[in-house]
Amino acid sequence: MFTGIIEQIGKVIALEPKAGDLRIHIQVSELDWSDVALGDSIATNGVCLTVVELSGNGYWADVSRETLDVTTVKKWQIGSRVNIEKALTPQTRLGGHIVSGHVDGIGEVVERRPDARSERFTLRAPKNIARYIATKGSITIDGTSLTVNKVDRELFDINIVPHTLEKTVIGDYKPGTQVNLEVDVLARYLERLLEYGKGGGEITREFLSEHGFDQ
Numbered sequence: 001m002f003t004g005i006i007e008q009i010g011k012v013i014a015l016e017p018k019a020g021d022l023r024i025h026i027q028v029s030e031l032d033w034s035d036v037a038l039g040d041s042i043a044t045n046g047v048c049l050t051v052v053e054l055s056g057n058g059y060w061a062d063v064s065r066e067t068l069d070v071t072t073v074k075k076w077q078i079g080s081r082v083n084i085e086k087a088l089t090p091q092t093r094l095g096g097h098i099v100s101g102h103v104d105g106i107g108e109v110v111e112r113r114p115d116a117r118s119e120r121f122t123l124r125a126p127k128n129i130a131r132y133i134a135t136k137g138s139i140t141i142d143g144t145s146l147t148v149n150k151v152d153r154e155l156f157d158i159n160i161v162p163h164t165l166e167k168t169v170i171g172d173y174k175p176g177t178q179v180n181l182e183v184d185v186l187a188r189y190l191e192r193l194l195e196y197g198k199g200g201g202e203i204t205r206e207f208l209s210e211h212g213f214d215q
Contacts, residue, residue: 004096004145027058046143046180048101083143096145097138132183140182
């Protein structure tokens with residue numbers, strides 16, 4: 001699990017096709033690697049990847065065909081910049097929101113325009129996930145926890161302050177840029193609960209307990 005608070009910007013330095021999928025090498029020179037071990041998870045532009053090899057100031061990870069199909073990883077090139085966040089610990093401050101690193105779909109930047117000292121972006125989400133995006137709700141874009149300012153069907157706006165523009169790859173965005181989107185996990189669970197009710201099942205205390213909603 002992650003918080004959506006980006007720690008550093010990394011860079012893709014190797015892409016190695018492996019029997020139909022991909023192994024990638026990410027370099028993050030200014031990140032503290034002392035608490036990272038093989039098998040740990042690192043969110044890379046919002047994609048939860050498992051460390052299979054450490055390389056001093058970076059890591060190697062395997063990318064499955066499923067991940068290649070549903071994320072922007074397939075478009076990465078040598079030199080591509082990526083947002084990096086290590087998995088949260090019990091001591092981590094939850095400054096963003098709960099992020100799983102499981103990308104729901106690929107969105108696209110439609111417009112970028114100045115808004116005082118900030119930048120306002122309009123993005124388009126795939127229709128199958130647009131229904132989960134709500135005004136003032138949370139969304140994860142390339143691993144960054146953000147607040148939605150406005151929604152109009154498949155289009156939604158976000159406002160990015162100067163610090164976030166500098167410390168994440170959002171500063172690189174322009175119309176046509178494709179991004180990884182992860183919607184708020186609570187929206188997905190709520191939809192499932194409603195679907196269960198429509199199917200004739202009763203939402204009882206026992207049902208909620210079984211699905212972890214009584215904690």
